[in-house]
Amino acid sequence: MKYFNGFCLKNEKKFFKDYLEEKEFIVAGFSKGACKALEYSLNYSERINKLQLLSPAFFDVSEKFIELNINAFKKSKNDYIKNFLTKAGINQWIMENGKWKIDLEDIEIDYSCTEKQLLGLFTFDWEKIRKVKNIKIEVFLGEYDKIISLKKAYKFFKNYSEVYLIKKSNHFLRS
Template sequence: MVYFSGLGFRYEQVLFREYLDGGDFVVAGFSYGAQKACVEALKRIDRGERIQKLQLLSPAYFDDMDEALKKKEIAAFVKNKEAYMRFFYKKALYPALDLDISRFQREPALHELQEVLHFHWRRSDLKRLQESGVDIEIYLGELDKIVNTKLAHRFFKEFGTSYLIKGVGHLLKEADGKDQNRRDDSQ
């Protein structure tokens, strides 16, 4: 499996053991890393390499965010990166606010925030992966404070199996920090 980390995260894939398929032909990513995973899967298809599965964990889906709000996010990051990231991690943790993620945190660069906010999920790319035989799995937390999961779920379910998981947020953990097995399997 090839795994891509989320914005401001590193080595966090252990948090998603319940969801990740460790197979040799799997590409996976969390949040910003889900965007990177999609791009990597497309590159591998273009090179004629085998990809069995693409796993998108809380994919960073900001296609609905207007440009003014994106500029505001970037300005807040530039003004005070530390405060911005504290608030970001708090939103990512919700509702599992007691979960200690300090060992998974890293300082992101400005260009990474710009990339994540301006990435556009293209239907044609996802369709091409689907037509190439790639199984696409999408995991979204119903209580996510970063991504509009209802909108993301509606978008992604056209291309694979999209799970809208009840009682969890961006990190796919419930309030006590445990993994959650309650999935709304919608295709």
């Protein structure tokens, strides 16, 4: 399996062990990683049987919303990431050497993430999914996801994939 991490994250794959299939010829990604997984599937010439998109970063937001988020990120990447991931469902934090750290085993913040990546998160063109051929697509959405445009994501992805709405779960597909 080829897996792509979410925005500013490392090692969060274990959150999704109940949904991911650890088999050959599967590509998966969480949130921003779902964008990367789709791109990879469109550009990879070898065999792919399944594309698994976990809480794909599907946004329908205004330019003003994007501008506010980019400015907040520029002002304090550390605080922005903590606030973003808290809204997504992470609530275990510790401060270490002046930076926030997720207080969960092995899951890390990747502070090398950039404002360009954040912009890409908000402006990704999901219409590219139409180009996917001969690959089964599964999309997993959390019923209480406070990050993405959930209703619009569900309506969009149901045209191209099997969509699973995980009851009482957040962006990380956890209760």
